[in-house]
Amino acid sequence: MSDARTVQPGDRTLAYLTLVPSAALLILLSAVPTVTVFATAMQDVGLGALSGPWVGFENFIWALNNGAFWTALWNTFVWVFGSVAVEMVLGLGIALLLHQSFAMRGIARAILLAPYLVPTIVAVLVWRYMFHDIVGILNFFLMDIGVIDRPLQWLSSTSWAMVSVIIVGVWKFFPFVVLALLGILQSIPQEQYEAAKIDGASAFQQFWRITLPYVMPVFILTALLRTIWTFHKFEIIYLLTGGGPLDATTTLPILVYQKGFVDFELGRAAAIAILTFVILAALIAVYFLLMRRAESKQ
Amino acid sequence: MTVTTDTHIPARAEPRRHRQIDDVHYLANRVMIYLLALTAVTVVGFPLFWMVISSFKPGSELYVSPPTFLPNEWTLNNYRDLFVQTNFPVYFMNSLFVAGTSTALSLVIGGIGAYSLSRFNFFGIGSFARVALICYMLPEVLIVLPLYIYVIQLGLADTLIALIIANTAFTLPLALWFMRSYYNAIPMSLEESAMVDGCTRLGAMLRVTVPLAVPGLVSVGVFSFNHAWNEFLFALVFTSSESKKVLPLGLATWIGQDNIYSWGMLLAGAVLITLPVMAFYLLVQKKLVVGLSEGGAKGE
Amino acid sequence: MAQVEIRRISKTFVGHTAVSDIDLVVNDGEFLVLLGPSGCGKSTLLRMIAGLELPTLGDIVIGGKVATRLQPKDRNVAMVFQNYALYPHLTIYDNIAFPLRVQRVEKSKIDQKVRWAANLVGIESLLKRKPRQTSGGERQRTALARSLVRDPQLFLLDEPLSNLDAKLRHSSREELRRFQDRVGVTSIYVTHDQVEAMGLGDRIVVMKAGKVRQVGTPKEIYGYPADTFVATFIGSPPMNLVETGPVTVGFRPELFLPRASFEPGAELMEAPLRIRRIEYLGGDRLIYGTVSSSLPETEVISRIPSSIPFDGAEGEEVAFAVLTEEVRRFDSETGLAITAPNTLVRRAGHV
Numbered sequence A: 001m002s003d004a005r006t007v008q009p010g011d012r013t014l015a016y017l018t019l020v021p022s023a024a025l026l027i028l029l030s031a032v033p034t035v036t037v038f039a040t041a042m043q044d045v046g047l048g049a050l051s052g053p054w055v056g057f058e059n060f061i062w063a064l065n066n067g068a069f070w071t072a073l074w075n076t077f078v079w080v081f082g083s084v085a086v087e088m089v090l091g092l093g094i095a096l097l098l099h100q101s102f103a104m105r106g107i108a109r110a111i112l113l114a115p116y117l118v119p120t121i122v123a124v125l126v127w128r129y130m131f132h133d134i135v136g137i138l139n140f141f142l143m144d145i146g147v148i149d150r151p152l153q154w155l156s157s158t159s160w161a162m163v164s165v166i167i168v169g170v171w172k173f174f175p176f177v178v179l180a181l182l183g184i185l186q187s188i189p190q191e192q193y194e195a196a197k198i199d200g201a202s203a204f205q206q207f208w209r210i211t212l213p214y215v216m217p218v219f220i221l222t223a224l225l226r227t228i229w230t231f232h233k234f235e236i237i238y239l240l241t242g243g244g245p246l247d248a249t250t251t252l253p254i255l256v257y258q259k260g261f262v263d264f265e266l267g268r269a270a271a272i273a274i275l276t277f278v279i280l281a282a283l284i285a286v287y288f289l290l291m292r293r294a295e296s297k298q
Numbered sequence B: 001m002t003v004t005t006d007t008h009i010p011a012r013a014e015p016r017r018h019r020q021i022d023d024v025h026y027l028a029n030r031v032m033i034y035l036l037a038l039t040a041v042t043v044v045g046f047p048l049f050w051m052v053i054s055s056f057k058p059g060s061e062l063y064v065s066p067p068t069f070l071p072n073e074w075t076l077n078n079y080r081d082l083f084v085q086t087n088f089p090v091y092f093m094n095s096l097f098v099a100g101t102s103t104a105l106s107l108v109i110g111g112i113g114a115y116s117l118s119r120f121n122f123f124g125i126g127s128f129a130r131v132a133l134i135c136y137m138l139p140e141v142l143i144v145l146p147l148y149i150y151v152i153q154l155g156l157a158d159t160l161i162a163l164i165i166a167n168t169a170f171t172l173p174l175a176l177w178f179m180r181s182y183y184n185a186i187p188m189s190l191e192e193s194a195m196v197d198g199c200t201r202l203g204a205m206l207r208v209t210v211p212l213a214v215p216g217l218v219s220v221g222v223f224s225f226n227h228a229w230n231e232f233l234f235a236l237v238f239t240s241s242e243s244k245k246v247l248p249l250g251l252a253t254w255i256g257q258d259n260i261y262s263w264g265m266l267l268a269g270a271v272l273i274t275l276p277v278m279a280f281y282l283l284v285q286k287k288l289v290v291g292l293s294e295g296g297a298k299g300e
Numbered sequence C: 001m002a003q004v005e006i007r008r009i010s011k012t013f014v015g016h017t018a019v020s021d022i023d024l025v026v027n028d029g030e031f032l033v034l035l036g037p038s039g040c041g042k043s044t045l046l047r048m049i050a051g052l053e054l055p056t057l058g059d060i061v062i063g064g065k066v067a068t069r070l071q072p073k074d075r076n077v078a079m080v081f082q083n084y085a086l087y088p089h090l091t092i093y094d095n096i097a098f099p100l101r102v103q104r105v106e107k108s109k110i111d112q113k114v115r116w117a118a119n120l121v122g123i124e125s126l127l128k129r130k131p132r133q134t135s136g137g138e139r140q141r142t143a144l145a146r147s148l149v150r151d152p153q154l155f156l157l158d159e160p161l162s163n164l165d166a167k168l169r170h171s172s173r174e175e176l177r178r179f180q181d182r183v184g185v186t187s188i189y190v191t192h193d194q195v196e197a198m199g200l201g202d203r204i205v206v207m208k209a210g211k212v213r214q215v216g217t218p219k220e221i222y223g224y225p226a227d228t229f230v231a232t233f234i235g236s237p238p239m240n241l242v243e244t245g246p247v248t249v250g251f252r253p254e255l256f257l258p259r260a261s262f263e264p265g266a267e268l269m270e271a272p273l274r275i276r277r278i279e280y281l282g283g284d285r286l287i288y289g290t291v292s293s294s295l296p297e298t299e300v301i302s303r304i305p306s307s308i309p310f311d312g313a314e315g316e317e318v319a320f321a322v323l324t325e326e327v328r329r330f331d332s333e334t335g336l337a338i339t340a341p342n343t344l345v346r347r348a349g350h351v
Helices: A011-041 A058-064 A067-099 A105-117 A120-131 A137-144 A161-186 A190-198 A203-231 A235-240 A252-262 A266-297 B024-054 B077-085 B088-119 B125-137 B140-153 B160-184 B188-196 B201-212 B214-230 B233-238 B247-254 B263-295 C042-050 C092-102 C107-121 C136-148 C166-183 C194-200 C218-223 C228-233
Strands: C004-013 C016-026 C031-035 C057-062 C077-080 C154-158 C187-191 C203-208 C211-216 C240-244 C247-251 C268-280 C284-291 C298-305 C317-323 C328-331
Touching (some): A011 A266, A011 B088, A011 B140, A011 B160, A011 B201, A058 A266, A067 A105, A067 A161, A067 A203, A067 A252, A067 A266, A105 A161, A105 B263, A120 A161, A120 A235, A120 B247, A120 B263, A161 A203, A190 A203, A203 A266, A252 B233, B024 B263, B077 B088, B077 B263, B088 B160, B088 B201, B088 B214, B088 B247, B088 B263, B125 B160, B140 B233, B160 B214, B160 B233, B188 C042, B188 C077, B201 C092, B247 B263, C004 C042, C016 C042, C016 C057, C031 C042, C042 C057, C042 C154, C042 C187, C092 C107, C107 C136, C136 C166, C166 C194, C187 C194, C194 C218, C203 C218, C211 C218, C211 C228, C228 C240, C228 C247, C240 C298
Parallel strands (some): C031 C187, C031 C203, C077 C154
Antiparallel strands (some): C004 C016, C004 C057, C240 C247, C247 C328, C268 C284, C268 C317, C284 C298
């Protein structure tokens, strides 16, 4: 009986009144803009204008025939998979470490999770300082231990810029993975390990046969969520490299911004944004599918 | 499988003491854990350490190669310059206003909306929650184009109001979704009891459910504040004049202007942006723990 | 104080009927128990009386006033929930004061009332604590005190003892009843525990599958069950039922005793019992076995108090009997009692 939902006279009014503000905001600022962006993408919006004559799918065709779009798409994939792969491995490792008990674990935990709380602009500033060609500590340290013999141009060379951006991204966002995995690790019933020990399982076997299978559903969901979020991350790249040098770190969101607010071609920008969203929507669909399957398994 | 081979233990001798540390495997294991933990903490923590340390270095030391590790001379000049020579205080107040207002809005709007999502299940309410979650997944770069058009058309360009509305709309789906599951965990019988005791539905909600949901509201508040404090793209597109810049945008425009804004100032600014977030988090962490233990007593 | 009338109430949820066409009158000052297995609709009925559910059909009249569509707050009823529903963020004091605060009673009056109620249930020393710092029994008393402060015209209790351990349940039961006698408020009590129902109720309403099967005093229900469901639901071990063609006979285990223990000349129904197993329980013994010859072969149970000598052993066949006047008769087809239950209750002299 406990979850029987009572409906009394007046409940409907209350429900509608309380939901109206939320619904209005969501419709006006998510649903309507989504429609508008499609409309904009079908228009030839002139420089600095907000709308223009209808041109059908011309902007899409332009985008698909444009080298910049394909470069940005490739860059996006490098950025997303590079970041997420490292984040997941690092996140799992740190989560397993923090799951052990050791002295001052609380402090270690706080420091390891801190980057996630740090505002992006802060992460960018401190890493830019560390990446600096001349005064940056990173170059100095690497030369000191003999890994490199002359300063690397972290952010300003086409070969290193993407690596640098990924390093900062991983540093900033791997704690999310740690948090997600630590939660599930702590929920593994201790008896499972005790039973395994009595059955003669080695530490590695315990990890392989108990920990990993238990963690796997959450691991996959987390990886997918990180993929979706990393996909449309904008400011971390924009603030580190602005998409450069040349277009070495221009991902799709950066390209949308450049088309829309640097070149002021809103129609073309909208077309690219929609193409970006289509790829993203596929990922989101997979996410919901997996989530539903995980929920129904419970 | 350690089987003792010593069969000569006298029947009534002192009991033998066993220490785990005597086991070589155990010892090696512990050493490994500490080494790994130390490495991880050093690598991950270093940038933040470096930021704080460098913000106390005088200008001359920030540009020397090789860099000094600890400052030869500790100074607060960078912080002073930040307030005297730049618009940092303006940015800070703008950020505080935008983040505070949008947090309050998403708490009120999301807090009451989520109540109905949790307690009622008639026409369309279930799918409303799902639509909200999809909205949360919409990429900012997709939304920012049409919002830019609206902002211009409504004459809201270069105002903080535009930022507040956009930030609220962006955190609202999460507020709704999170609070709904929080309300779901609060037993219905508490509200029913309050209604039998003489409350209306609204009274029961305000007197019983909302006070119990405070830890959840606090989490949502922290999240919303953090989001608005961090938000960059909307600020970049919607605002331009110095008096309307928020912190991330303000500091971003300083990057690369070494002759006017020194690294010292930038890093001092970075420290000051981080402080409220950390303070907020520490403050709230305690409250969250209390809230959780309180929630543990529910239903009994 | 009030009389409660339940007029042809039905409640249908999506897909199933929880309560169907119930008519009931609860007298002023009476302690009425709704008894039945889980899912029989007793809680739903209680929640409709409280105003937490709207009946699909029918009306509820409290104190002469039709209350069917009234909000819970306008009914002046008090309810004790199964999990007590104490507000975890409020102290015991504030919990008890809650109904008064909601009604904007003046402060000094609240204080006086809270202390009176706390005193009545013996929790004066706990007032400053939060619910989670108290024991199960203390929580139950707090819930009781909270329901008291408002002078409700009707008390509703939804399995208030089921979260307590066995020992505490026993003492709480007694307290609860003493307390109701003192306050004298009309009370409706929901339980699935027949011992609780027998011990507490002035009258018991036995329900099954949304329908009332029998209403009566504990004695009537126990002695003259209206059908075979009531006969087996009440009493532990349940009434023995032996199907003899179109009529099923029933007799209570404690009245089915060795033939030798009856006075000669008593009017008896006799049957030999082949003993399968004997359970020694201290105060009495349970004999499991099979009756035969005069009755169709059926498994039955006999409960012999230790005051009656018995030396039968497992595997033996012993002559057993029951007074004819204690034998109940049911229609094998419908399960309904054939004997009218309004016969004068007489009890066998030797029990």
